[in-house]
Amino acid sequence: MDGCLEVAVGVVVNGAGRCLLTRRHAGKDHAGCWEFPGGKLEPGETPREALLRELTEELGIQVESCRPLIVIPYDYPARSVRLHTYCVTAYTGTPEGREGQPLGWFDAAELRQLQLPAANRGIVNALRLPDRYLITPEPVEHGDDDAFVERLSSLLDGGYRLVQLRAKKLSQTSLRRLAERVVRLCREHEAMCLVNGSVDLAREVGADGVHLSADALRLLQEFGRPHDLWVAASCHDRQEIALASALQVDLAVCSPVRHTGSHPEAIPIGWDGFAELCAAASFPVYALGGMTNDDVDLAQQCGGQGVAAISGLWGGRRG
Numbered sequence: 001m002d003g004c005l006e007v008a009v010g011v012v013v014n015g016a017g018r019c020l021l022t023r024r025h026a027g028k029d030h031a032g033c034w035e036f037p038g039g040k041l042e043p044g045e046t047p048r049e050a051l052l053r054e055l056t057e058e059l060g061i062q063v064e065s066c067r068p069l070i071v072i073p074y075d076y077p078a079r080s081v082r083l084h085t086y087c088v089t090a091y092t093g094t095p096e097g098r099e100g101q102p103l104g105w106f107d108a109a110e111l112r113q114l115q116l117p118a119a120n121r122g123i124v125n126a127l128r129l130p131d132r133y134l135i136t137p138e139p140v141e142h143g144d145d146d147a148f149v150e151r152l153s154s155l156l157d158g159g160y161r162l163v164q165l166r167a168k169k170l171s172q173t174s175l176r177r178l179a180e181r182v183v184r185l186c187r188e189h190e191a192m193c194l195v196n197g198s199v200d201l202a203r204e205v206g207a208d209g210v211h212l213s214a215d216a217l218r219l220l221q222e223f224g225r226p227h228d229l230w231v232a233a234s235c236h237d238r239q240e241i242a243l244a245s246a247l248q249v250d251l252a253v254c255s256p257v258r259h260t261g262s263h264p265e266a267i268p269i270g271w272d273g274f275a276e277l278c279a280a281a282s283f284p285v286y287a288l289g290g291m292t293n294d295d296v297d298l299a300q301q302c303g304g305q306g307v308a309a310i311s312g313l314w315g316g317r318r319g
């Protein structure tokens with residue numbers, strides 16, 4: 001491929017929803033770090049074949065089925081790696097440290113606290129994030145906030161777990177009032193809530209994070225990303241993906257995949273363009289622009305986490 005070390009890694013989850021990690025031995029790179037079991041592809045091997053072999057060698061289990069989760073390209077100072085990550089959905093045998101490595105089972109919250117190799121951040125985020133990213137339509141100043149909140153509430157009842165409040169035209173006072181309601185509602189539904197544009201507002205209203213335009217991302221270059229919030233970014237090309245990677249954002253949307261009424265002048269990147277951007281990203285990526293529930297599978301086949309949409313999700317049913 002391109003001088004990159006190709007690596008297959010597996011996420012094995014037990015009945016209690018805990019992920020299996022192993023601890024790297026002293027003397028290896030990232031010594032002492034916890035990692036997902038796996039290893040380097042041998043010549044001629046596909047990532048899936050390498051996964052099956054490595055999990056047998058390292059854990060003594062036989063993988064019966066797995067699905068691709070995310071591919072992470074990452075440049076460490078000493079070498080570049082590409083982690084082909086799979087969720088193991090069925091296996092036989094009982095995992096044990098065949099190479100003497102300690103094993104541990106960790107839940108999603110613990111995973112974020114552990115010392116993992118830097119490339120693994122994208123895997124942990126992909127495990128945590130859902131396949132749909134609901135973006136709100138622009139609320140109307142002096143409009144019917146109750147109707148807006150009710151619509152969001154019924155969508156959350158229908159299963160959405162990631163919401164962006166996207167309100168670019170409201171006055172500060174109206175925005176803050178609405179954001180407080182939206183954050184509270186999301187919390188009641190155990191959904192993650194990001195607010196568009198303002199790190200300060202996200203902090204003030206207790207949102208989980210902030211969603212930033214490509215221009216806002218460029219402004220962050222000087223100071224780096226906030227570490228107390230999730231950071232999502234809007235990207236349109238390789239340069240913006242590279243910037244988002246350098247800033248270690250948690251997730252991104254790439255657009256427009258199809259023509260969209262909200263940006264009629266923008267030229268679609270199509271599914272091929274989307275797949276290229278996913279391949280370059282070290283974090284989960286959602287397809288945006290003309291997306292509906294029916295596009296989730298296709299977005300995932302392209303290497304994406306799923307789809308993001310305003311009208312296609314806000315107006316529609318969960319498929």
Ligand SMILES: Nc1nc2c([nH]c(=O)n2[C@@H]2O[C@H](COP(=O)(O)OP(=O)(O)OP(=O)(O)O)[C@@H](O)[C@H]2O)c(=O)[nH]1
Nearest residue numbers: 007009029030035036037038039040081117118119120
């Ligand atoms: N297995 C594994 N490797 C990872 C993870 N994250 C990560 O950056 N890597 C990097 O991927 C590279 C290859 O992994 P590896 O050392 O497990 O490969 P291997 O089992 O074939 O090696 P070995 O035979 O030398 O033990 C290493 O540079 C490692 O640091 C991870 O979660 N699991």
Ligand SMILES: [Mg+2]
Nearest residue numbers: 037038039040
């Ligand atoms: Mg290994």
